[in-house]
Amino acid sequence: MINLNQVCSTLNAKILLGEDQMDREVFSACGADLMSDVLTFTKRKTLLLTGLTNVQVVRTAELSDLCAIVFVRGKLPGKEIVEAAKANDIPLLVTCYTLFEACGRLYEMGIKGCPHKVFADE
């Protein structure tokens, strides 16, 4: 079982919000800048890694029951994004790694993606 605390150390991440939520379990992860994909392919309690820092990221996380958001490439969200996350109890982390590298590190530590069928014969 992997929690946010372990994610945080693997990504050398800084906690922007939700320090008291770091024992939250991470079931799977998704790296995306396309919120349409996040809404379509994630499951509950998925960790989202993204380079987008607009309010729709928090809204997507809220409505999809995601467990936390990691902003990659050291991108810091604005105050209103942090406020929106706070109102919805969504922890926010920021890492200096790129989306690819951050996902790779988490995959290496055992976090899986959200599998889905693309082709009918799979």
Place this chain on the structure above:
Amino acid sequence: MSDTKKMNVTYEVAPGDFERAGEASSGIKRLLQRIGIPAEVIRRIAIGTYEAEMNVIIHAGGGVVTAEISPDNTVIIVTDKGPGIADIEQAKQEGWSTAPDYVRQMGFGAGMGLPNMMKCSDKLDIVSVVNQGTQITMLFNHVDKENK
């Protein structure tokens, strides 16, 4: 839902207001949480409603989202007076989109909206007239599909 059998809520969706996009879906989600609907079911309703709400904001210049909540199911009706959908079958195809670039930069407009609404709901009906508007009706049975 002990005192009433059915509950209706309606939200106005303001045109082009991306900062507030999702407020209707969020309000409906909170209401469903208060009356104890299973989390997996709420998630499907919230995502389906959010996709429809985004479509109204992107394409239709605002509209109305109504939730009719019964003990066994929730019906979401999203109505707008926008440009309508000329070819509904085409709009149901994954990846088909007419969204402008600024919407794509926000992480939307990938042509997954209608397909995802169909995936989340148990039944979806679209009535659309070009230059008059669109009405989407989604039925969600309160059955937890993941943890049955």
